[in-house]
Amino acid sequence: MRKLAVSLILFICCLGVFFQDGKASAASFSVNGNQTYTYEIMKRDIQALAASYPELIRYKSVGKSEYGRDIYAVAIGKGPAEVFVNGSHHAREWMTTSVNMVMIDQYAKAYYGNKSINGLPARSILDKTTMWFIPMVNPDGVTLQQSGINSIPAGDRSAVLKMNEGSYDFKRWKANGKGVDLNRQYDAKWSTIVSNPGKPYWQNYKGNSPASAAEVKVVLNFLKTIDAEMSVSYHSSGEILFWNFYQTGSRYTRDQNYAKQLGRMTGYRLVYPGPNPSGGGFTDWFLHVKKRPAFTLEISPYAGNTHVPLKNFNSIWEENKDVGLYIAKEGYNLYQQREGKTYDAKVAQVSSYLSSTYKLRPYYSSNIQSTANLYIMSTLENRYSASAAGLKKAEQLAASLPSYYRETAQRKINDAKQIHSKTGAFMEAVRSGDDLTIQRWNVESFMKKGTLNDAAVNEYHKMLDLLRKEEIAIGKVYTRKVRDLFGEKYLLPAKITRDTIQFEMSQYKLLKSIIGLKQSGASQTVINEKIAVYDRLKARGISSKKEWNQKYPGQYPDILGFETVLQQLESQIR
Numbered sequence: 001m002r003k004l005a006v007s008l009i010l011f012i013c014c015l016g017v018f019f020q021d022g023k024a025s026a027a028s029f030s031v032n033g034n035q036t037y038t039y040e041i042m043k044r045d046i047q048a049l050a051a052s053y054p055e056l057i058r059y060k061s062v063g064k065s066e067y068g069r070d071i072y073a074v075a076i077g078k079g080p081a082e083v084f085v086n087g088s089h090h091a092r093e094w095m096t097t098s099v100n101m102v103m104i105d106q107y108a109k110a111y112y113g114n115k116s117i118n119g120l121p122a123r124s125i126l127d128k129t130t131m132w133f134i135p136m137v138n139p140d141g142v143t144l145q146q147s148g149i150n151s152i153p154a155g156d157r158s159a160v161l162k163m164n165e166g167s168y169d170f171k172r173w174k175a176n177g178k179g180v181d182l183n184r185q186y187d188a189k190w191s192t193i194v195s196n197p198g199k200p201y202w203q204n205y206k207g208n209s210p211a212s213a214a215e216v217k218v219v220l221n222f223l224k225t226i227d228a229e230m231s232v233s234y235h236s237s238g239e240i241l242f243w244n245f246y247q248t249g250s251r252y253t254r255d256q257n258y259a260k261q262l263g264r265m266t267g268y269r270l271v272y273p274g275p276n277p278s279g280g281g282f283t284d285w286f287l288h289v290k291k292r293p294a295f296t297l298e299i300s301p302y303a304g305n306t307h308v309p310l311k312n313f314n315s316i317w318e319e320n321k322d323v324g325l326y327i328a329k330e331g332y333n334l335y336q337q338r339e340g341k342t343y344d345a346k347v348a349q350v351s352s353y354l355s356s357t358y359k360l361r362p363y364y365s366s367n368i369q370s371t372a373n374l375y376i377m378s379t380l381e382n383r384y385s386a387s388a389a390g391l392k393k394a395e396q397l398a399a400s401l402p403s404y405y406r407e408t409a410q411r412k413i414n415d416a417k418q419i420h421s422k423t424g425a426f427m428e429a430v431r432s433g434d435d436l437t438i439q440r441w442n443v444e445s446f447m448k449k450g451t452l453n454d455a456a457v458n459e460y461h462k463m464l465d466l467l468r469k470e471e472i473a474i475g476k477v478y479t480r481k482v483r484d485l486f487g488e489k490y491l492l493p494a495k496i497t498r499d500t501i502q503f504e505m506s507q508y509k510l511l512k513s514i515i516g517l518k519q520s521g522a523s524q525t526v527i528n529e530k531i532a533v534y535d536r537l538k539a540r541g542i543s544s545k546k547e548w549n550q551k552y553p554g555q556y557p558d559i560l561g562f563e564t565v566l567q568q569l570e571s572q573i574r
Helices: 002-018 039-052 095-112 122-126 139-147 154-163 214-223 249-266 282-290 310-320 323-353 378-399 403-449 454-475 480-519 524-551 560-573
Strands: 057-064 070-077 081-086 129-134 228-236 240-242 269-271 294-299
Touching (some): 039 139, 081 095, 081 323, 095 122, 095 129, 122 129, 122 323, 249 269, 249 294, 249 310, 249 323, 323 403, 378 403, 403 454, 454 480
Parallel strands (some): 081 129, 228 294, 240 269
Antiparallel strands (some): 057 070
């Protein structure tokens, strides 16, 4: 039994390690880039990453390849700015998918470990930016290159073999499953592309028209759903970096500066394509249509017409591990320049609407030093009303903001609501306390006159109801110190009044009920039982008052007028 208990404790401890902060531990899953990275492995890893980091990573199929394979987009990050990274436009370049996937994995680990990669803090960057990846643009081509002709539907195999010049060796294959080079399919000087074979082929065929391939249509349609500030397209091989496609002026200078920094980070050589680049590539299209920075990074030393050797992956990762975070950081800066300042100003406006609320805090906290401070001044009334109006405006403005800015604004609003609520609780306790005090005075007026009748009993019960209401109201007041002051000012006097006459009130009600029983002809046995209850109640009242007056002399006086009324009622039943 003891061994079982120890085993159970160890199991629970292991669960605690595995489910840190409500998610699987970063150590529980890792993407392995040191393998032939297939479409099936990528799909499994995407699902595992989303399950491990559900608050940070999400994915979806954004369309299908020519042969019906899902093309997946994966997002990591929480911010309003967006950037785009992709891999495997070309079949034999599947190690770029490995780079994409390891990037997602390692950035998630760094985010939850609150770590930096080469000085770039993952958490602060990904809280402001969402990175979108399509790790494998060309799943049909990748699968053909890795697995051979049997990955193609039987009816198309002869055509694909013809595109490959009759060879069953597909290690050099670049195109998609139908012989179209996807990185010559984008509408950026498409008509001027050179070295086009004019028909489907294992490489370089640009297609019959721009974006005719299913995979390119998927990418372009997906980019309509996001607003990417920057993009990086990974290819292989050669350790070079393309960045220029007819930019001029400030755009040229801007993009060249980014490219130089990426070159310093990776060690890759910047390539200037000359005054008349061929075009048709994804980076060309992004630069040409979006007018925003885009880069093509060719990983690995030149590997010839085949895939990059697995032995190169570790060094490739070291060269590129901070590229995505750099793009995300700079993407956010571009977003700020373009739109962020406007939203920052709106968040500042939210704070301005809440300024009257912030001024309420002293009224329920630091200003309250004694019972003399427990009142509602006109300034407080005015500011409380202004606070309610300001909160309404702030919430309306916050609702119009993008999610990142809306969340920032909502945190401010929630804090202000707490202040508003605490102020409201203070005011409610004062109002109900004042009502209680007035009602206590009403009851005490009967005590001073010595008048014990049905009206006195009704006023007494009204006081009890208000006493309970005030106790509830005080329970919502901020800080124990202020609650104690409320109790001293409102509860204690009312409780003394209650305790002073509670037995008399109960005796009066009981005597009246006994008289009613007699008048209705009830049996003497029933009447005697009620009289016995009355006698016990009377004795208890005498002893309790005696005890209380010994502790608090003079606080609980006998009310002679009440005693006279009770004696008169007693005489009617004895």
